[in-house]
Amino acid sequence: MKAISYARYGGPEVLELTEMPEPRVGPDSVLVKVRAAAVNPVDWKCREGYLDQLLAPVFPVVPGWDVSGVVVRPGAAVPEFAPGDEVIGYAREDFLSRGTFAEYVAAPVRALARKPRNLSFEEAAGLPLAGLTAYQVLHRALRVKRGETVLVHAAAGGVGSIAVQLAVHLGARVLGTASERNHDFVRSLGGEPVAYGDGLVERLRGSAPAGVDAVFDSIGGDALRDSAAVLASGGRLASITDPAVGEYGGDYCFVRPDPQDLGHLSELAEQGVVSVHVSETFPLERAADAHRLNQEGRTRGKIVVTVGE
Numbered sequence: 001m002k003a004i005s006y007a008r009y010g011g012p013e014v015l016e017l018t019e020m021p022e023p024r025v026g027p028d029s030v031l032v033k034v035r036a037a038a039v040n041p042v043d044w045k046c047r048e049g050y051l052d053q054l055l056a057p058v059f060p061v062v063p064g065w066d067v068s069g070v071v072v073r074p075g076a077a078v079p080e081f082a083p084g085d086e087v088i089g090y091a092r093e094d095f096l097s098r099g100t101f102a103e104y105v106a107a108p109v110r111a112l113a114r115k116p117r118n119l120s121f122e123e124a125a126g127l128p129l130a131g132l133t134a135y136q137v138l139h140r141a142l143r144v145k146r147g148e149t150v151l152v153h154a155a156a157g158g159v160g161s162i163a164v165q166l167a168v169h170l171g172a173r174v175l176g177t178a179s180e181r182n183h184d185f186v187r188s189l190g191g192e193p194v195a196y197g198d199g200l201v202e203r204l205r206g207s208a209p210a211g212v213d214a215v216f217d218s219i220g221g222d223a224l225r226d227s228a229a230v231l232a233s234g235g236r237l238a239s240i241t242d243p244a245v246g247e248y249g250g251d252y253c254f255v256r257p258d259p260q261d262l263g264h265l266s267e268l269a270e271q272g273v274v275s276v277h278v279s280e281t282f283p284l285e286r287a288a289d290a291h292r293l294n295q296e297g298r299t300r301g302k303i304v305v306t307v308g309e
Helices: 043-047 121-125 128-140 157-170 180-190 200-207 222-229 243-248 260-271 284-295
Strands: 002-005 015-018 029-039 056-061 066-074 086-090 097-098 105-108 112-116 149-152 174-176 192-195 211-219 231-239 278-283 302-308
Touching: 002 056, 002 284, 015 149, 015 284, 029 121, 029 128, 029 284, 043 056, 043 284, 066 105, 066 121, 066 128, 086 121, 086 128, 086 260, 112 231, 112 260, 121 278, 121 302, 128 157, 128 211, 128 231, 149 157, 157 174, 157 180, 174 180, 174 200, 180 192, 192 200, 200 222, 211 222, 222 231, 222 243, 231 243, 260 278, 278 284, 284 302
Parallel strands: 056 097, 149 174, 149 211, 174 192, 211 231, 278 302
Antiparallel strands: 002 015, 029 066, 029 105, 029 302, 066 086, 086 112
């Protein structure tokens, strides 16, 4: 099969289009013909070695954890899926090696759910990692309730845009930081945009004089300090990027595969509660360009690599 891989850590230039053996399917895995794979910041952070202490690499590494595609063959212990089923997955393992930027992936069954019927393969590929991150932080770390005010940082990004939609669905008022070019997009998701930059704390206090009940941080650094400054009494803070959130009494969150959560997200997508905005697509052979664009950090929604039909 054709696959993108890298044999050493480095910049986008280490990504190569290669020929690799079709992956073997274990008892608890599913062979999926990949139709699309979304790009996430964690992909280039892994590629550059930033997560080396967390995830050991087995070179050559095929990058990518998000996938949408069609089941070719389920493993012997997998009655949940049959050949021809359309699926999505957050196909992360506990090491780096067998990713989704390939024609086929052997995905653990714990990582898969049925693809939303109303989403294209490209849109569906952008749902698993970003959707699970947003869902698990809002429901488990922040425990958002109806009537609360929630601040979502980077509200136009892949995770942030889904977090805004899910928080609105929970009945919260949602403030979302975003660059001015993305304010209309944040409004279309149901959020109230707030500009980045100097004076952020004052702008947030002007929008929520009593403070915000929960903060979903995906930026870290100064954003944590500013977030703590606008928390209401008893407010909750969670970050998916900066472990220093603990210094402010918050929780650091790392998303995990969960087929029940992913299945619920698929249902919410079919109900029209959650949509996925795809800003740009690249063919498999241009995966390095997709990584470069994602690494710039200015993407609205998701960047997706398409693999074929």
